[in-house]
Amino acid sequence: MADPNAVTNQAPPLQGVNFFTSDTGLGDALRPYADLSADPGLTGIGELAGTQEALSHALPANQNSPVLRTHDRYGNRIDEVEFHPSWHWLMEKAVGFGLQAAPWTSERPSPHLTRAAGFYVWSQVEPGHGCPISMTYAAVPALRASEELAAEWIPKLASTSYDVRRLRPAEKSGVLAGMGMTEKQGGSDVRANLTTATPSGQGNEYVLNGHKWFCSAPQVDVFLVLAQAPDGLTCFVVPRVLADGNRNTFALQRLKDKLGNRSNASSEVEFRNTIGYRLGDEGAGVRTIIEMVAATRLDCVLGSASLMRRALVEATWHTSYRSAFGGLLRDKPAMQNVLADLALESEAATALSMRLAAAVDASIAGDEQATAFRRIALPLAKFWVCKRTSFTVAEALECLGGNGYVEESGLPLLFRESPLNSIWEGSGTVNALDVLRALRRPESLEAWLTEVGAARGADHRLDAAVTDVLERLSDLENAEAGARRLAARMAVCLQASLLVRHSTPGVADAFVASRLAGDWGGVFGTLPRTTPFAPILDRIL
Numbered sequence: 246m247a248d249p250n251a252v253t254n255q256a257p258p259l260q261g262v263n264f265f266t267s268d269t270g271l272g273d274a275l276r277p278y279a280d281l282s283a284d285p286g287l288t289g290i291g292e293l294a295g296t297q298e299a300l301s302h303a304l305p306a307n308q309n310s311p312v313l314r315t316h317d318r319y320g321n322r323i324d325e326v327e328f329h330p331s332w333h334w335l336m337e338k339a340v341g342f343g344l345q346a347a348p349w350t351s352e353r354p355s356p357h358l359t360r361a362a363g364f365y366v367w368s369q370v371e372p373g374h375g376c377p378i379s380m381t382y383a384a385v386p387a388l389r390a391s392e393e394l395a396a397e398w399i400p401k402l403a404s405t406s407y408d409v410r411r412l413r414p415a416e417k418s419g420v421l422a423g424m425g426m427t428e429k430q431g432g433s434d435v436r437a438n439l440t441t442a443t444p445s446g447q448g449n450e451y452v453l454n455g456h457k458w459f460c461s462a463p464q465v466d467v468f469l470v471l472a473q474a475p476d477g478l479t480c481f482v483v484p485r486v487l488a489d490g491n492r493n494t495f496a497l498q499r500l501k502d503k504l505g506n507r508s509n510a511s512s513e514v515e516f517r518n519t520i521g522y523r524l525g526d527e528g529a530g531v532r533t534i535i536e537m538v539a540a541t542r543l544d545c546v547l548g549s550a551s552l553m554r555r556a557l558v559e560a561t562w563h564t565s566y567r568s569a570f571g572g573l574l575r576d577k578p579a580m581q582n583v584l585a586d587l588a589l590e591s592e593a594a595t596a597l598s599m600r601l602a603a604a605v606d607a608s609i610a611g612d613e614q615a616t617a618f619r620r621i622a623l624p625l626a627k628f629w630v631c632k633r634t635s636f637t638v639a640e641a642l643e644c645l646g647g648n649g650y651v652e653e654s655g656l657p658l659l660f661r662e663s664p665l666n667s668i669w670e671g672s673g674t675v676n677a678l679d680v681l682r683a684l685r686r687p688e689s690l691e692a693w694l695t696e697v698g699a700a701r702g703a704d705h706r707l708d709a710a711v712t713d714v715l716e717r718l719s720d721l722e723n724a725e726a727g728a729r730r731l732a733a734r735m736a737v738c739l740q741a742s743l744l745v746r747h748s749t750p751g752v753a754d755a756f757v758a759s760r761l762a763g764d765w766g767g768v769f770g771t772l773p774r775t776t777p778f779a780p781i782l783d784r785i786l
Contacts, residue, residue: 265291505661
């Protein structure tokens with residue numbers, strides 16, 4: 246008789262997989278814009294991401310949440326946050342890879358596309374620490390509204406040194422940035438902010454008083470903050486330590502007890518005669534900080550695509566080793582349908598996110614078409630890709646059955662994280678309405694049509710879907726109630742166009758048939774029986 250206590254029919258630990266080189270969909274998504282297949286930096290990130298050492302830091306960083314220390318032992322106000330060592334390990338690697346602001350000062354070709362691929366790969370290890378990495382990346386374009394402040398902060402933000410010491414910025418080898426926009430009475434409606442900013446009489450220095458309802462990563466070195474100056478809502482640079490070495494007043498009230506993202510600290514903060522430095526003109530706060538919002542929205546899309554990919558890898562790995570009903574789960578037609586469907590969703594998200602990153606490089610180089618494309622495609626992708634993530638992760642978790650429902654599998658961590666990017670930097674409705682605003686600029690619609698039109702004639706079902714979108718655009722003035730439906734359709738058309746042009750025929754055909762041709766019920770695992778499952782599955786790992 247078999248030993249009932251022997252451990253059998255369990256998948257081995259996921260390790261020894263290079264998260265970059267094994268991702269065929271990512272390779273296809275990058276190839277049209279740059280040859281990064283042998284990039285040593287990305288290969289190195291992927292190799293480390295697939296080690297047991299890296300994966301062993303994800304759970305401890307989330308199981309040991311940050312702790313707020315408002316005072317030291319003597320009663321001095323310090324307002325610091327303590328993190329588990331695994332958090333610092335993850336942050337040190339991410340900064341060392343240059344995933345924060347390094348692309349803005351890089352002279353290599355396609356720096357933002359390369360960084361996007363690295364962020365996508367490394368976030369598969371643990372998503373929470375991506376928040377300060379993303380905000381640091383996003384702060385740079387906003388800081389360029391002031392030559393003086395840009396010169397002071399950007400070189401430190403772009404450093405690949407992770408320096409947690411609470412010192413004057415000039416004394417640190419590297420710094421990280423955060424953001425404070427929303428308040429409890431306003432949320433996404435930042436024009437309802439009540440925090441005040443009063444000129445101190447010393448250059449562009451102001452005194453801030455008020456609060457912020459969400460201030461993520463309060464441990465970082467500098468924040469971009471919105472406050473009401475005499476001439477309206479204005480953006481300010483608020484350092485934690487002032488140039489004279491004194492701590493700026495940054496009174497942390499509490500840390501948020503969140504659904505997920507538990508490795509990362511999100512806080513409520515009060516400003517009490519806090520020093521800030523005006524960035525841009527008074528009254529131009531939204532226009533100034535919008536560049537930061539755009540960059541963080543890109544990382545929301547990248548982060549969601551990353552979550553999809555990691556969940557897909559976990560499901561594929563488990564089913565490749567787990568046997569049931571006389572054979573491996575991966576070889577069962579019903580499971581093949583589910584895995585292939587998940588793979589389509591993941592590849593489409595990856596393709597769209599890398600297209601957006603390539604548009605950043607082109608836009609910086611002065612390509613007006615790329616700028617117009619970003620304006621319309623970013624809220625489309627933020628709306629659709631982020632919203633699809635929870636469904637994708639939940640289905641991948643189900644592939645593991647009960648094994649996927651326990652914390653040690655890592656899938657609950659991914660599932661709790663899955664709704665986050667759809668909420669941060671504008672919820673789904675906010676982004677759907679941003680799509681409508683973008684469409685009121687003729688160049689935005691033209692950019693979308695140019696992109697999807699690059700695949701015109703390749704698939705009649707895609708052509709018909711584009712025609713359907715144009716018919717829906719006939720009455721933009723009364724389109725708000727249908728904004729979500731329109732945004733979803735436009736986003737899927739973009740994804741389909743990219744897959745038709747740059748992926749394999751089997752992937753493209755299955756995606757168009759299921760997502761655009763009406764042969765998909767919205768439930769994963771309902772692809773047509775004629776779908777070539779095996780070639781799609783072979784692309785996963």
